[in-house]
Amino acid sequence: MRSNLKATVATLGLTMAMATGAFADAHAAKLSGDLVIFSDMGNPAPRAVMEGMVERFGEMHPDLNIELTVIDREAYKTQIRNFLTANTPDVANWYAANRMLPYVNAGLFEDISDLWEGTLSEELASTKGAMTLDGKQYGVPYTYYQWGVYYRKDIYDELGLSEPKTWDEFKANCQAILDSGKKCFTIGTKFLWTAGGWFDYLNMRTNGYDFHAALTNGEVEWTDQRVKDTFANWRELLDMGAFIDNHTAYSWQEALPFMTGGDAAAYLMGNFAVAPLREAGLTDDQLDFYQFPMINEDVELAEDAPTDTFHIPTGAKNKENAREFLRFVVSADNQTLINNGDNLGQLPVNSKSSVDDDKFLEQGFQMLSTNSPGGVAQFFDRDAPAEMAKVAMEGFQEFMVKPDNLDKILDRLERARARIY
């Protein structure tokens, strides 16, 4: 899954400049030399976005020779260790928050706090926290997306249900759906992180954002009563039979047909689920979105909104060009363009950008900017260190199948916590 896209425009421009001997009028802002980019945007739509950005950046800097390598998203996660230490690119994709921690600790990501000084910090204020470790910034975001409940509006209408605002309504809706012979939620836990999404929401609604942060930072014991409260709420849903059977055998994509086929009424997911649901034939009249309802009225609503990022490796050879590229990526115009419905279909990180005219993006943007007073979390496996995330999400999956094992699971997680932090 590799491809090289040389900015042919760049070379063309270079030869023309040479031919006319117009060295002197080289503009001050024009870059020259090389820029090597490794990207994990391997799916068709993101790939087109990445290639488009390189092309436009190449047009702005005709003397710059840009080399783009696109790697499959899953393969990228293991390859990044190799190419950060040897054969380093100038710009590389990764994820925000604790997911960058191993590479920052090993000194492999460049501290680019200088880039963040001034206007950038204001424009990107919403994601600055996620890019900051120990008071320094190690990358820039390029997109983020909301999580929430995507549901079949036609099924809700048929049963006379409305979007729930409280936990009791949420459960009452679910009971009505179950009584009609359908399941409330589809989920595929084969790759574990989907269960992490449920835990995040139940935990942030039960105990709040600060507790989420403390727990993923290893400051709270897993055997704490508050963690048990979260699981008790989860258990209510499990005991009702709210989730589809056999979810351990499915990936998140494999769980989609239950929703498109009408066997399950809703899906707690990130906004990236909208595209495949639309492709499977659901119209915007059939598909809608609501914010995960309040459980504990004493805690403020907080949301998961994972951020995807660009970084400059410490071993990069053309750091100035790389910095300029990052500036270009986060610029308001570029953010508006790459996050619109024809491209990534997600939310722009720059506050001066405009959100595309799309039902789900507008609702998501509205929710994150006005109705998430508690804070915005990344996601369980980005806020917790990798090892803890793995062990914990395995525990969540086991709990969903065997809720009676909870004490054993929590003991195991507590032992892991003691070792990892």
Place this chain on the structure above:
Amino acid sequence: MTHATLPDISPAPDKRSWWRRNQIGLSPWLFLAPGMLFFAFYVIFPIFQSFQISLLDWDGLGEPEFIGLQNYQELYYDDAFYTSLWNNMLWLVLYLAAIPAGLFIALFLNQTVTGIRLYKSLFFFPFVISQVVVGLVFTWFYDPTFGLLNVMLGWVGLGPINVLGDERFVTVGIILAGIWPQTAYCMILYLTGLNGVNPEQIEAGRLDNAKGWKMLWYIIIPQLKPATFIAFVVTIIGALRSFDLISIMTNGGPFGSSRVLSFYMFEVALSEYGFRMGYGAAIAVVLFLIMLCFIVYFLWSMYQEDKR
């Protein structure tokens, strides 16, 4: 003045160069040298390196820290490690079913009927396709909602069962998928073996009234001993190498119950969430010690063969 001239018996000083003198003795080593160098560098050296890394606490990126045998101590208390170890044993035992299965298919196909070549190729087919494809095919076959297995179980009023999502069935389900291509492999080994069976002995057995199972057990199988040995070796190695099927079919789940040692090692050291090179290396060392038992046995039995 006559001197008895004795013939000069001391050998004429060898005027050939050092290379010409030692050519015959040296050339085999020279030919072996590239292979030995690569073997030493890519096999022997990494074995010792694994031992060394298993004594470190290292995330693969930063500075390693020497922690002695702590990784092994942690393995001792790690439930996931015992699950993997137990699954490895299951693989070793159940995978051997491929040998008798291969033998019987080979016996069945060892006849002259029109088109037998085609049938043989069809039976051999699963070994030719990639393990990844085998894994995918079986994943769909086992699918708890849409899969063929549960449709078939439905005909006899059973099921549905979630083979790959239930920790009781998952390992056996994956092993069954693995046995499918492995049986084909054993079959081809036995088919070639059956070509070499001495017809005179069969003739002699017939005269002594040997038939059916007795013929098979006392006349055929002893002559297939070399084929059986090779089938045993490749099956054991195949069982210990089981990784791709697990990765494709379950990714180690549900909640880690289908992991084997090699997969667990990959998970803790190299996967998306794994940054513990030392712990991974400790698992690799344990796996190596298990393999070593078999390697020693294989080498020993080959040595015994050679002596005769």
